Amino acid sequence: MTDRNRLRIAVQKSGRLCEGSMELLKAIGVKLSIRDRLLIAHATNLPIDLLRVRDDDIPGLVMDGVVDLGFIGENELEEKMLERQAQGKQFQYKTLERLEFGGCRLSLAVPNEMDYQNVQSLQGKKVATTYPFLLERFFREQNVDAKAVMLNGSVEVAPRAGLADAICDLVSTGATLEANGLVEKDVIFRSKAVLIQRSGDMLDSKQQLIDKLLTRINGVMQARE
Ligand code: PRT
Numbered sequence: 001m002t003d004r005n006r007l008r009i010a011v012q013k014s015g016r017l018c019e020g021s022m023e024l025l026k027a028i029g030v031k032l033s034i035r036d037r038l039l040i041a042h043a044t045n046l047p048i049d050l051l052r053v054r055d056d057d058i059p060g061l062v063m064d065g066v067v068d069l070g071f072i073g074e075n076e077l078e079e080k081m082l083e084r085q086a087q088g089k090q091f092q093y094k095t096l097e098r099l100e101f102g103g104c105r106l107s108l109a110v111p112n113e114m115d116y117q118n119v120q121s122l123q124g125k126k127v128a129t130t131y132p133f134l135l136e137r138f139f140r141e142q143n144v145d146a147k148a149v150m151l152n153g154s155v156e157v158a159p160r161a162g163l164a165d166a167i168c169d170l171v172s173t174g175a176t177l178e179a180n181g182l183v184e185k186d187v188i189f190r191s192k193a194v195l196i197q198r199s200g201d202m203l204d205s206k207q208q209l210i211d212k213l214l215t216r217i218n219g220v221m222q223a224r225e
Pocket residue numbers: 012013014015016017053054055056072073074075076102103104169170171172173174175176177191192193
């Protein structure tokens with residue numbers, strides 16, 4: 001059902017990046033008819049198909065060349081890049097634009113009562129996270145021998161549940177940490193949403209369309225400054 005002449009863009013189906021991505025597409029004049037349950041949405045005024053997926057799948061779809069563009073958080077993108085690099089898979093992509101939504105930080109946080117001086121205080125400890133590759137890179141850079149424990153959800157309850165000594169999770173307001181008796185200590189990665197393009201050749205017609213969309217994105221971003 002998809003046509004290789006049409007530009008394929010991956011967006012998060014629902015979640016924190018969905019609204020920002022869809023609003024931006026609308027602002028640059030991409031008209032879509034979205035039917036909630038469907039994986040694919042077609043633009044009605046431009047040769048564009050939208051693939052609506054979980055954010056975790058977007059870096060891989062771009063790096064494998066399944067889609068041409070993707071809207072994704074830099075945290076997820078960098079994590080998947082490191083993971084694929086370690087697995088010997090393709091991990092190339094181009095960043096077209098850093099966007100003004102999806103802002104957050106990936107931070108180390110510890111229980112209120114823990115005596116934490118600096119990251120060395122985590123020596124020999126277990127740290128729960130959904131981003132083990134980013135965390136382990138940070139530990140290597142800091143020469144800390146600590147263990148990343150992978151959890152896909154409920155990271156903030158891991159210390160209380162006895163699964164880990166500390167956590168490394170995304171933070172925006174800090175309310176989740178506070179509600180769970182945790183204190184933010186070190187920011188290891190700052191993230192925003194980005195628009196990325198697959199590497200490799202692109203049909204001229206598609207590249208022209210990408211260039212046009214980018215010009216419009218820059219216009220929208222300047223107008224919002
Ligand atoms: O279903 P799908 O897999 O697509 O979605 P998801 O649940 O994996 O992701 P989602 O929608 O929660 O987040 C998508 C992206 O939004 C992330 O990868 C980040 O790039 C970005 N983002 C921005 C955030 C946050 N802010 C954020 N606050 N992602 C998650 N959070 C969570 C955080 O994990 C913690 O549980 O919000 C909580 C903390 O928020 P505060 O405000 O209490 O600090």
